Amino acid sequence: MAINALDNGLLGLQRGFQTVTTASGNIAQHTSGSEANSARGVEADLAQELVS
Numbered sequence: 001m002a003i004n005a006l007d008n009g010l011l012g013l014q015r016g017f018q019t020v021t022t023a024s025g026n027i028a029q030h031t032s033g034s035e036a037n038s039a040r041g042v043e044a045d046l047a048q049e050l051v052s
Contacts, residue, residue, distance in 0.1 A: 023049045 026049045
């Protein structure tokens with residue numbers, strides 16, 4: 001029972017880290033200012049990414 005709780009806790013941490021990694025990548029793309037990103041239509045809701 002305790003191992004299951006630890007597994008669930010670890011899974012939650014891993015998902016949190018994945019969310020932070022994804023959000024930071026989206027922020028980096030949004031704020032890079034490169035014309036290539038604008039041409040591809042890369043649009044991220046910056047406020048939402050910061051909250052994530």
